[in-house]
Structure formats: C-alpha cells, structure tokens
Amino acid sequence: MSTRTRTEGAAKRAARPAKTNRIGLEKTSYRGRPSTLCKGCGHDSISQRIVNAAWEMGLDQTQVVKLSGIGCSSKTPAYYLGWSHGFNSLHGRMPSVATGAIVANSSLEVIGVSGDGDTASIGIGQFKHAVRRNLPLIYIVENNGVYGLTKGQFSATADEGQFLKYQGVNDLPPLDICMEALTANATFIARSFAGDMKQLEALLKAAINHRGIAVLDIVSPCVTFNNHDTSTKSYGFGRANEIRLHDLNFVPEFEEIEIEDYEDEVEVELHDGGSIVLKKIDPDHDPKDRTAAYNVIQQSLDEKKLITGLLYINEEEPTLTELLNLTDTPLTHLPDEKLRPSREALEGVMATLA
Amino acid sequence: MSVAVREAPIVKPDAPAAVNDFAINVATANGSGSQTSNGVLLRALFKMGIPINGKNLFPSNIQGLPTWYIIRLSKDGFLARREMTDVQVCMNGRTVAEDMERVAPGGIVLYDDSLPVANRRKDVTYYPMPVKDLVKDAKVPRALRDYVANMVYVGVLAELLGIEPAEIEAALLHHFEGKEKAAGLNMEMVQHAIDWASQNVVQHEGYRIERMTGFNEGKILVDGNTAGALGALAGGLSLASWYPITPSSSMAEAVEKYAPALRTDPDTGKATVAVIQAEDELAAIGMVVGAGWTGARAMTCTSGPGISLMSEFAGLAYFAEVPAVIWDIQRMGPSTGLPTRTSQGDILAAYYCGHGDTKHVVLFPADPAECFEFGRTAFDLAEALQTLVFVLSDLDLGMNSHISEPFEYTDAPFKRGKVLSAEDLEERQGSWGRYMDVDGDGVAYRTLPGTRHNMAAYFTRGTGHNEYGYYSERPEDWEQNLERLKRKFETARQLAPRPVLDEVEGAQIGIISLGSNHDGVEEARARLEATMVSTNYLRLRALPIDDSVRTFIDQNTTVFVVEANSDGQLHTVLTTEEPAQALKLVSLAKCDGLPLSARYIVEEIQLAMEEELI
Numbered sequence: 001m002s003t004r005t006r007t008e009g010a011a012k013r014a015a016r017p018a019k020t021n022r023i024g025l026e027k028t029s030y031r032g033r034p035s036t037l038c039k040g041c042g043h044d045s046i047s048q049r050i051v052n053a054a055w056e057m058g059l060d061q062t063q064v065v066k067l068s069g070i071g072c073s074s075k076t077p078a079y080y081l082g083w084s085h086g087f088n089s090l091h092g093r094m095p096s097v098a099t100g101a102i103v104a105n106s107s108l109e110v111i112g113v114s115g116d117g118d119t120a121s122i123g124i125g126q127f128k129h130a131v132r133r134n135l136p137l138i139y140i141v142e143n144n145g146v147y148g149l150t151k152g153q154f155s156a157t158a159d160e161g162q163f164l165k166y167q168g169v170n171d172l173p174p175l176d177i178c179m180e181a182l183t184a185n186a187t188f189i190a191r192s193f194a195g196d197m198k199q200l201e202a203l204l205k206a207a208i209n210h211r212g213i214a215v216l217d218i219v220s221p222c223v224t225f226n227n228h229d230t231s232t233k234s235y236g237f238g239r240a241n242e243i244r245l246h247d248l249n250f251v252p253e254f255e256e257i258e259i260e261d262y263e264d265e266v267e268v269e270l271h272d273g274g275s276i277v278l279k280k281i282d283p284d285h286d287p288k289d290r291t292a293a294y295n296v297i298q299q300s301l302d303e304k305k306l307i308t309g310l311l312y313i314n315e316e317e318p319t320l321t322e323l324l325n326l327t328d329t330p331l332t333h334l335p336d337e338k339l340r341p342s343r344e345a346l347e348g349v350m351a352t353l354a
Numbered sequence: 355m356s357v358a359v360r361e362a363p364i365v366k367p368d369a370p371a372a373v374n375d376f377a378i379n380v381a382t383a384n385g386s387g388s389q390t391s392n393g394v395l396l397r398a399l400f401k402m403g404i405p406i407n408g409k410n411l412f413p414s415n416i417q418g419l420p421t422w423y424i425i426r427l428s429k430d431g432f433l434a435r436r437e438m439t440d441v442q443v444c445m446n447g448r449t450v451a452e453d454m455e456r457v458a459p460g461g462i463v464l465y466d467d468s469l470p471v472a473n474r475r476k477d478v479t480y481y482p483m484p485v486k487d488l489v490k491d492a493k494v495p496r497a498l499r500d501y502v503a504n505m506v507y508v509g510v511l512a513e514l515l516g517i518e519p520a521e522i523e524a525a526l527l528h529h530f531e532g533k534e535k536a537a538g539l540n541m542e543m544v545q546h547a548i549d550w551a552s553q554n555v556v557q558h559e560g561y562r563i564e565r566m567t568g569f570n571e572g573k574i575l576v577d578g579n580t581a582g583a584l585g586a587l588a589g590g591l592s593l594a595s596w597y598p599i600t601p602s603s604s605m606a607e608a609v610e611k612y613a614p615a616l617r618t619d620p621d622t623g624k625a626t627v628a629v630i631q632a633e634d635e636l637a638a639i640g641m642v643v644g645a646g647w648t649g650a651r652a653m654t655c656t657s658g659p660g661i662s663l664m665s666e667f668a669g670l671a672y673f674a675e676v677p678a679v680i681w682d683i684q685r686m687g688p689s690t691g692l693p694t695r696t697s698q699g700d701i702l703a704a705y706y707c708g709h710g711d712t713k714h715v716v717l718f719p720a721d722p723a724e725c726f727e728f729g730r731t732a733f734d735l736a737e738a739l740q741t742l743v744f745v746l747s748d749l750d751l752g753m754n755s756h757i758s759e760p761f762e763y764t765d766a767p768f769k770r771g772k773v774l775s776a777e778d779l780e781e782r783q784g785s786w787g788r789y790m791d792v793d794g795d796g797v798a799y800r801t802l803p804g805t806r807h808n809m810a811a812y813f814t815r816g817t818g819h820n821e822y823g824y825y826s827e828r829p830e831d832w833e834q835n836l837e838r839l840k841r842k843f844e845t846a847r848q849l850a851p852r853p854v855l856d857e858v859e860g861a862q863i864g865i866i867s868l869g870s871n872h873d874g875v876e877e878a879r880a881r882l883e884a885t886m887v888s889t890n891y892l893r894l895r896a897l898p899i900d901d902s903v904r905t906f907i908d909q910n911t912t913v914f915v916v917e918a919n920s921d922g923q924l925h926t927v928l929t930t931e932e933p934a935q936a937l938k939l940v941s942l943a944k945c946d947g948l949p950l951s952a953r954y955i956v957e958e959i960q961l962a963m964e965e966e967l968i
Contacts (some may be wrong), residue, residue, distance in 0.1 A: 029808075033824075062810060065648075065803045078813050078825065085803035087647060087674075087814040089640070090666055096637040100644025100652060103593050103628045105804050108648070126640070129633040327624045331592040332649040332802065336768050338626050339590040339651070341616035343763045346588060349612060350760045353574035 022058035022254065030055045032079040042194030042220030042235075043073055043142045047080045049197060050111070053204040054081060057252055064109045065101055069094040069123060072149055073115035073142035073220070081111075092123025095130035098137050099320070105330040106321045109208065110136070116143040120156035120175045131184040133320040134212040138204075141177050141215070142194070144222035145233040152225035159232050164225065177217040178311055179297045182290070188214035189293065189312040191300075193238045194221065198248075199308060202276065205250035206310065211271030212319045219306060238306055245285045245296065245309030249277045268313055276310060287313045371562045374404045374429040376440035378511070381453045382504060383446045385417030390529060390540070391504035392423040396755060397525035398517055399427065400575045403566045407433035407873070409754050409949060414600070414694045420449045431569055432880070433757070434873035435750075435949040441515070441561060443507045444469060445485075454478070462558055464510055479558055483510050484550075492546040494539060502543040509547025514555060516563045519548060574722075574760050578751035578870075581722035582655075582681055583608035584761060585729015587616045587627065590768045592650035595630045595641035597660065600693045601749040602683035605655040606631075635663040639680065643667055646677040647814065649773070649802035651733045655681035658700050659688055661707060668742055669708025672839075673816045675789070675798070677736035677771070680704075681745045683752040686947055695947030696749035698869060701923035704744040705897050710817070711836065715846050716744040716897040718868040719751065722758040724895075731851060734769040739797060739846050748918070750949040751870035772799040776807040784809030788823035789835060796842030843898060850896035853903060861888035863959070864910030866903070866939075868894045868924060870949060871916055877952035882959060889959075894924070899931060907935045912962075916955055920945040 018026045030051045035044050054061070061083035068074035070091035077086040089097045098112050119127045119141045130137065146164065147153040154167055156175045163169050181189045188210045192200045200218065207214035221227050221235045229236035253273030268287065269275045286292050293312035300307040327334065378395075382388035389410075396408040407426045413419035426436050438458045444450045444465035451472065454463055459477040467482035474480060485506045489499045512519060522544055526537040583605050586594065596606035610629050617627040632638035638654040645652035656664065661682055671678045684700045686692035704716050715735055719725040728745050736743040772793075774786060784807070789798050798821075801810040812823040819835070820826040867875045872893060879889050892906045907913050907928075915925040922941030929936040942958050944950060 060806075062806050062808065063804055067644075083808045083811050085801075085811045085814070087644075088816075089643070089814075090670055090816075093636060093640045093667070096632070096640025097644035097647070099630070099637070100593060100595070100641035100646070100650075101648040101803065102644075103630070103641070104645040104648035104650035104652070105802075108804055125633055126637055129637065324628045324630075325625050326628060327619050327622055327626055330804075331626065331628070332804070334592075334626055336590065337765070338619055339592065339617075339768070340588050340765070342620075343765070345616050346584070346761065346763050349584065349615065350574060353576045353580075354572075354760070 021055050023060065025055070027051065027055045029083070030061065030081055032077070032082045035079045036075065037072060038224050040223040041072070042144065042222070043076050044079070045194040045197075046140070046142055046200070046218055046220060047076050049200045049204055050080045053201045053208065056201075057205055057208060059109065059208070063107065064111065066111050066113065067094050067098050067101065068113045069115070069118035071115040071118045071147070072222075073113055074118060076142070077113055092118050092121070093126055094118070095123065095126040095135070095137070095139070099130060099133070099135055102136060102321060103324065103326070103331070105332040106136075106326065107330045111138045111140065113140045113142065115155070116141060116145055116157040116177070117147050117155040120177060120180070124156070124175065124180065128180060128184040131181050131186045131213050131215065134185075134187055134317050136212055136319045136321060138207045138214045139216065141217045142220040143177060143217055143233060144220050144226055145174070145231060146222050146226040148222055148225055162231055176297060176301060177215070181215040181217075182293055182297065182312060185317075186215050186312070187212035187314040187317050190215070190310045191217045191219070191306070192308045193219050193242050193306060195235060195238055196242065196308065199244060202248035202250040203310065205252065205274070206270060206276040209252070209270035209272040209274040210313070211315060212317055232304060232306065241304070242306045242308055245307060245311070248309060251275050251277060268310075269315070271315055285309070287311060371559050372440065373562045373564055374427050374566060376427055376561050377436040377438060378425040378427070378441040378443065379439040379453070379456065380423045380425075380443040380507065381446045381449050382421050382423070383417075383448070384413055384415050384419045384421045386445070386504060387501050388421060388423065388445070388504045391508050392425075393755075394522060394525040394529055395508055395511065395517070396425055397528060397575060398521035399425065399563065400570055400757065401521045401524065402518060402563065403568075403570045404563065405429065405431040405433060405569045405757065407754070407756060409435055409750065411948070412694050414690060414692070420446050427563065429566060432873070432877040432952065434877050435951045437951045437953050441511070443511070445504065445507065460560060462514070462561065464507060464514070481510070481514070481555060483507065488547055488550055489543070492543045494543055498539060502540055505540050505543035506547045509544040510551045510555065512544070513548045513551035514558060515561055518565065519545065570757060572760065573757050575755050576722045576758055577604070577753055577755050578719065578722050578725040578747050579605035579683065579753060580608040581725035581758070581761065582719070582729050582745065582747065582752075584612060584616070585726035586653055586733070587612055587729070588726070588761075588763070589730025589733050590651040591627055591653060591733070593628045593630070593641060593645040593652040595632045595638040595652070595654050597632050597635045597638050597656065599657045599660050601685050601753045602655040602657050602660070602681065604753060605681060605683060635660040636667065639664040639667040639678070642678045642680075643671050643676050646671070646736070647674075647803070651737070651768075653679035653681060653732070655683060657683050657685050657693070658703065661700055661703055665707050666709070668714070669710060669712055670816045671742040672708055672712045672714065673710065674814050675740040675800070676742070677733070677740055678742045679732045679736050679745065680742065681747060684746060684748040686945075692947055694749070696949055697919055697945055697947065698746070698748055698917050699919040699923065699945065700746060701917070701919070702926060704746055705927060707744070713843060713898070714742050714744055715739065715850055716746055717851060718746055718895055720869055720872040720893060720895075721751070722756050723761060725751070726761040728851075735846070735849060737771040738769050738849060739842060740771060740800060741842070741846075746869065748870055772797055774799050774801050774805070774810070776805050776810065779805070779807040779809050787821040788812040789819060789838070790821040791838045791841065794841070795845045796838050796840070797845060798838075847898045847900050850898065850900070852900060853895055853906075854893040855902065855906065856891040858888040858890055861890045862911045863887065864890045864892065864906060864913035865916055866892045866894060866906070866913055866924070866928065867916040871918060874950040874952050874955055875916060878955035878959070881952060881956050887959070887963070897927065899928070903928070904932055904935070907932060907938055910938070912940060913938050914940050914942045914959060914962075916942045916950065918945060918950050919943055
C-alpha cells in the first residue's frame with residue numbers, strides 16, 4: 001500500500017509538463033462546456049471520444065464546425081471542442097444546414113451529431129439526401145432507440161416488441177441506420193458502441209479523414225428511459241452482444257504504421273493520407289464490398305447482435321463540393337470582385353434581352 | 355381550301371383605326387407550342403417600338419387545358435392588364451364559344467376554321483383561318499407540322515394588323531438562339547400564312563400596328579424571375595437552393611442558366627456560385643441558413659406552400675440572427691387548383707412567418723428593374739441586419755415579360771454587416787458577446803465559422819441564449835434579447851427601401867399599393883385625372899413601414915389600399931401599425947387570379963365617391 005498522500009500525487013502531476021499534441025495544445029483545450037445530460041449517458045462517452053480523437057489528430061478547432069438537430073444527442077456539441085463554432089439547429093434538419101455550411105466554406109471540417117429520432121424519424125429524408133449527395137460530413141448518430149428530452153417515446157430505431165413504461169409495446173420493425181445509409185449509397189458506414197473507447201476513436205479518426213459522408217451509427221444507451229437489458233440499445237446488451245468485425249487501428253498520415261502483431265491485416269487508405277488498419281477476426285469482411293456490407297447488416301438484424309466496426313468504405317465517389325466544381329478558395333473567402341460578374345459579362349446578358 | 359373572307363360587315367368603318375392601342379387575346383391549348391408563337395409576336399412588337407405587355411394565363415397542366423395569352427399594345431405606355439379584348443385568336447375548340455363572347459363590339463375574331471363555331475355575333479368581324487390546309491401546304495416536314503401550326507395565326511395577324519415580317523423573323527432567330535434551321539422552318543409557315551392572308555383576307559380598318567419611336571429605345575424585354583436571378587448573381591450570391599414550384603422555378607433555372615456566363619472565375623474556370631435542387635423546401639431553406647451562418651450570400655425561391663414549409667427555419671433565422679433571403683413568387687392558395695394564377699396573398703404569411711414573436715423585412719419589387727436591384731439589396735439588408743429577408747414578387751411580375759430599362763451595373767462593395775475578423779478579436783482581446791448590443795441599434799457582432807482565433811467560436815441556438823451566446827433559461831436574459839430584437843426592427847425600418855411617392859398638388863385622395871399593381875394603379879390614376887379626380891400615390895417597397903407612410907395617410911382625407919388578395923392583407927398591416935388613422939384606410943382588395951386592371955381600381959374609387967365615402 002502506498003503511503004503517498006493525495007497532495008503529494010497532485011504536486012507531482014503538476015510538476016510534470018502537460019502532454020500536448022502536435023499543434024502544441026493540451027487535451028483540456030478540446031473540451032466544451034459541462035454536460036447537462038443524465039449521469040452515465042452514452043452520449044457523454046461519445047463526446048469524450050470526439051475530444052480524444054480531435055486532440056490526438058491535432059485538429060485546428062477553429063476550422064471545425066459542430067452541427068446538430070434537436071434532442072439529447074443534439075445538445076452535445078456544446079460539450080466538446082469549445083473553440084469550434086456550433087449550431088444547434090432544427091429537429092431533423094441538421095443535414096441541410098450542414099450542406100449550406102459546407103458549400104459556403106469547403107475548407108471546414110464539419111461534424112454533425114444527431115440522434116435516432118432526429119435522423120431515423122423526423123430527419124430520415126434529409127439524412128438520406130445528404131448521404132446521396134456524398135456531402136463531406138461526419139454524420140454521427142447517437143442511437144438509443146428512444147426520445148429522451150420529451151421523456152421516453154419510441155423512435156424509429158426502437159426494437160420491435162420493446163416495452164417502454166409510458167408507451168407500452170412497440171409493434172413496428174425498426175429502421176436500421178446503417179442499412180438506410182447503404183441503400184442511399186453512403187461512402188463510409190460504421191457502427192460502434194458508446195462504451196467501446198478504442199474502436200470508436202479509431203472510427204472517428206478514420207471518419208475525419210474520409211473525403212465524403214461518413215455515417216457512424218453509435219449505439220448509445222439511454223440510462224433513464226431505455227437501459228433495460230432486453231433493449232439492443234442498452235449497456236448490458238451492448239457489452240454482451242457486441243461482435244467486432246475487426247480490430248481497428250487508425251494511422252494518421254503523420255505517423256508511421258506501427259501495429260503490434262496483426263495478422264491478416266487490411267489497410268484502407270483514406271483521402272487525407274491517413275489509413276485505417278483492420279485486423280480481421282470473424283467473419284472475413286471486406287469493407288470495400290457493398291454486398292458484404294449488406295450481408296453483415298442483415299446478419300446483425302437477423303441475429304440481434306451488435307456487429308460493430310467499419311462496415312463499408314468507398315473512397316472513389318466524388319463529393320458534393322467536387323461535383324459543384326467550385327473554386328478551390330472557399331466561397332466565403334472570395335473577394336467581392338469574384339462574387340459578381342464583370343461589367344462586360346452583365347452587358348452581354350443585357351444585349352441578349354434587348 | 356376555304357377561300358375567305360370576312361364573314362361579317364365591319365361595324366365601324368368610319369371610325370378611325372385604333373393604332374397601337376388595343377389588346378390581342380390568343381386562346382390555345384396548353385402544350386401546343388403557343389409559347390413560341392406568342393413570345394415571337396410579343397418580341398416583334400417590342401422591336402417595332404410599341405409599348406407592349408404579354409400576360410400568359412395558363413393552366414396547371416402539361417398538355418391540353420386551355421391557355422390564353424394577352425398582348426396589350428398601348429402607344430401611351432399603359433401596360434396593365436386590359437379587361438377588354440379587341441382582337442381574339444381562337445385556336446382551341448374547348449373555349450371557342452366563350453372566347454368569342456369576350457370580344458369588344460367592333461372587334462375581330464380569327465379562328466381555326468376546323469373549330470365548331472356557333473352563335474355568331476353581329477358586331478364582330480370573323481376571319482376563319484384554314485389552319486390545317488395551310489400547314490399541309492407549307493414546306494414543313496410532316497413530323498413537325500404540329501409544332502408550327504400556331505405560326506399560322508402569327509402570319510395572319512401580321513398581314514391583317516401590319517406586323518413587319520422582318521421583325522417576326524428576327525424574333526424567331528432570337529427565340530431559337532440563332533439556330534437558323536428551326537427559325538427558318540417556323541418562318542416558312544409564317545410566310546405561307548402571310549401570303550395566303552394577303553390574297554384571301556379583306557383588310558379590316560379598325561386596328562393597325564405601326565412602327566413607333568420614343569418608348570422602347572434602349573430597353574430590354576424580360577420577366578421578373580430572370581431579373582431577380584440576375585440581380586442575385588450580380589449581388590454576390592454564393593448558394594441558391596430550391597425546390598421546384600410554380601411560379602418560382604424559372605427563377606432558380608435562370609440562376610442556373612446565367613451562372614456560367616456571369617459567375618465563372620476567370621482565373622480558374624471554376625464556379626463561384628452553387629445551385630442545389632433540394633429534396634424539399636425545408637432542405638432548401640436549411641441550406642440557405644447554413645450558408646448564411648457561415649458567411650455566404652444564399653437564397654432560395656419558392657411560392658406560398660413553400661413558405662409554409664419554411665416557416666420553422668424562418669423563425670430560427672430570426673432568433674438565431676442568421677442572414678438569409680427567400681424570394682416568394684406569389685400565386686393563389688394551397689395545394690393544386692390555381693398554382694398558375696397570380697396573387698399577392700402571402701403578405702401576412704411572410705411578414706409574420708415563424709413561431710414566437712417574429713416580424714421580417716419584406717421587399718416588394720414592382721418591375722424587373724426593381725427585381726434586379728432587390729436581388730442585391732436583399733443580401734445587403736440580410737447581412738446588415740443579420741436576419742431573414744423576404745422578397746415578395748408574384749406570378750405576373752415573375753413569369754410574364756415586361757419592358758424594362760437595362761439593369762444597372764454597380765461595383766459598390768457588398769454591405770457585409772458587423773463581422774469580427776481574427777484581427778478584430780485580437781484587438782478586443784477576445785472579449786465579445788454574440789448577442790450584445792454594443793452600438794445601440796439592436797444589431798450585434800458576429801464571427802464566421804473558420805475564423806482563426808480561439809475566441810471566435812460561439813454556439814448558435816434559436817432561443818435560450820444570453821448576450822454571450824451561452825445557454826440560458828433566465829427570463830431576464832430572454833426578455834432583454836426580445837427588446838434588442840425590437841430595436842433591431844427599428845433599425846430595419848430605417849434601412850429598408852423607402853416608399854416611392856407621387857403627389858399631385860391639391861389632391862386629397864391617396865392610393866397605397868405595392869409590387870406589380872403599379873401598372874394598373876398608374877393607368878387608373880391617369881383615367882381618374884381625366885375625370886378631374888386627382889390622386890396621390892405611395893408605392894410601398896418594403897415592410898416595416900417608415901414614417902413617410904404615416905405622413906402620407908395624414909395628408910390625405912381617404913387612402914385606398916390596393917392589393918391583389920381577398921383579405922386586404924396590406925390594409926391589415928397598415929391599420930395595425932397606424933391604428934390612429936385606420937378609419938381613413940379603405941381596402942381595395944381583389945383576388946381572381948388575374949393581374950389587377952385599371953378598370954377595377956377606377957370603378958371602385960368612383961363607387962366610393964358616389965356613395966360619399968370620400
């Protein structure tokens with residue numbers, strides 16, 4: 001047993017120079033304001049993972065934008081990356097706000113946070129169209145299968161047959177976020193569990209480096225309204241039933257690949273130079289194979305298992321901003337004279353109307 | 355071939371011909387290609403120097419339902435819709451009976467001789483046109499005959515009234531953007547019809563078209579939607595997002611059409627403006643709000659139903675204080691039915707759009723030149739005030755062609771409003787509050803995402819923020835915020851485009867109107883003036899109203915509020931905002947899907963005078 005007192009420990013820690021990332025910032029700089037969510041909420045774990053991933057990658061927070069819709073999940077952008085602009089927009093409408101922000105300033109790294117109600121119920125249309133456009137957006141769904149802020153109603157991802165105190169039994173089949181993303185031609189689809197720190201951070205980093213839309217469906221238990229072990233969105237279920245497709249490791253471009261003792265590794269190179277290294281476990285899953293992705297998601301539904309990891313990735317498809325053929329300089333940075341026609345050009349149009 | 359012919363005596367052979375002063379109504383079936391023939395007619399008349407206006411009354415339909423195109427010629431430049439038809443062209447069997455009824459005594463009817471015609475009037479001259487035979491005889495490939503059949507009436511009208519064939523040919527070339535083959539094929543049909551008419555039609559002395567000068571020189575012919583699109587492109591537009599809806603779609607399409615010529619970066623060949631067709635109106639306005647928040651000039655264009663769908667975002671833009679622009683090309687009511695008929699029924703919906711206490715800046719362009727001007731003004735105001743700005747046009751202004759002065763180029767700097775840069779923040783040592791009224795005008799300072807300073811960020815929410823943008827549910831914080839928004843609205847009152855006043859010495863009767871009613875109001879005033887009734891006129895160009903409106907009402911004994919809706923929505927706004935003078939305000943509100951005519955305004959004012967309301 002140590003005889004060292006608490007005070008001594010704190011003094012020792014204080015004497016140690018704080019650890020900084022590659023742009024010289026301590027991890028505390030990546031925090032936001034204190035969370036007002038329930039204690040133990042899965043969403044707070046995810047916020048912490050975002051802080052870690054951003055700090056470890058050395059993201060410049062001033063070039064990051066955090067967007068959300070409405071709901072418990074959508075409150076979280078206030079709780080991380082305090083130096084980034086954030087916008088708590090409208091219920092189910094985060095994707096359109098993100099589209100406008102990204103088209104206006106394509107140099108921004110945009111993280112959108114949504115929930116299962118925000119995405120799969122009211123926002124399913126905007127979700128699927130953002131996916132279809134391959135909007136360069138990290139789209140995080142904090143999925144707990146229940147409405148928290150309005151006190152415990154079913155969302156569209158709630159399990160069939162699930163019981164809630166005020167709602168009774170849900171007799172409709174759930175929408176599966178990953179399946180919806182796949183059918184809308186998403187170029188990055190991953191599923192994870194709020195309690196799986198290592199995997200989630202690797203996926204977040206990979207998502208940041210992906211060039212198009214990155215859909216992360218993160219099962220995030222609601223400790224207040226939906227944490228019964230019978231629910232597929234509970235801590236108990238997640239821990240007992242999570243099957244990882246791979247062990248994941250993300251390697252940013254500025255680090256050499258250095259992984260301990262991986263066999264059957266697959267390395268997926270990402271747009272910004274980083275790569276995600278997958279160690280195959282069981283079954284063999286090729287994340288570049290769309291049909292394989294479909295099969296894994298269907299298997300997950302059939303077997304009621306939480307199959308997690310990188311389900312699908314495609315780095316080839318053009319993004320919305322690429323298709324729009326906009327200037328490399330973001331539109332918001334263009335000077336006035338580039339944002340209006342020349343006198344001659346307008347006079348040319350006038351001549352055709354005369 | 356029928357040899358024709360004039361089937362009734364000319365009623366008023368002794369009366370002098372109406373030269374460049376009458377109305378032509380062309381009745382066709384939708385989708386029969388009449389848009390080309392009517393557009394060509396209008397342009398040929400325009401290039402002959404005649405003041406004209408064309409109004410397309412079309413159904414909500416792709417093919418088959420009746421369509422009318424009304425061309426008003428007015429040597430004096432009165433270009434509102436005329437209720438009377440002088441020259442009627444009948445190409446549609448389904449409406450031929452009612453079309454013939456519409457013609458003024460002494461008028462002319464040209465009709466496709468295959469149409470069933472009963473009940474001929476004695477006071478009208480009839481000209482049957484052997485359309486089928488003429489099309490068959492013209493050197494037009496069989497497969498294209500249906501497309502050129504409407505050129506028959508163009509040719510017959512040209513011969514009968516005196517439209518110069520060379521101008522028809524030039525208008526065809528213009529329409530087909532220089533494609534000689536397509537233009538030539540159509541001209542072949544026109545010429546064949548002219549030749550036939552010159553041999554077979556007995557001239558009518560009642561109506562003549564003659565080249566004139568003094569009005570159209572230097573002017574352009576353009577619709578308001580194109581004008582607004584050009585104005586936005588010239589005014590710094592970066593993102594236009596939209597969802598198709600009549601009658602606004604052609605505005606977004608005009609942005610797409612003209613963007614390559616006007617907004618390609620000469621250095622890189624890349625676009626400096628994005629156009630996105632959204633999945634619905636909610637997404638369209640969401641994109642605008644996202645872009646406006648990020649610092650770009652963004653707009654969407656829609657019509658009434660779209661405004662309803664956008665109202666949640668309108669409220670958010672108001673309270674989160676995000677610059678955004680919505681063009682509302684107004685049409686009749688909800689759903690299907692009359693989406694292709696004009697109206698000014700969204701004044702209240704736009705002014706108060708949202709939930710909670712919202713009032714927006716609303717602009718009312720009256721003609722294409724003002725649509726062009728407001729294309730930019732709307733952005734300047736939205737950014738200066740950090741708020742949503744509506745521009746309320748309507749189907750008549752937006753989709754019909756109007757004679758206009760060419761649009762003026764300006765390279766005046768865009769008014770970007772209160773935006774703090776990283777350097778500004780450094781000077782202030784990072785101390786700023788997103789919703790703090792530093793200058794006392796209700797407009798706070800903002801930063802844009804991507805500003806490279808670690809104090810730049812703030813968190814945007816609809817309601818529930820204090821002066822620093824932090825989450826707050828304190829009643830005091832929210833009340834203060836609402837008070838500041840009221841101050842901002844007073845600032846808006848000062849910045850919004852001022853009304854245009856036309857006062858006549860000694861006049862006691864006032865008219866307040868807005869938007870595309872202008873032509874009708876001006877003509878009505880001239881007619882009233884001719885009966886010794888002088889009127890003052892205030893054309894409102896924006897809400898909120900400024901002091902000049904109060905002064906105007908004050909200086910008149912009675913003020914008629916003229917608008918194209920049923921409830922008298924502008925009248926409602928004015929009586930609400932100027933309650934002390936409410937009894938002076940008389941509502942002249944009409945909503946029948948048609949642009950307001952001068953006759954309606956004149957008769958209503960005369961009726962009020964007879965009933966001694968004045």
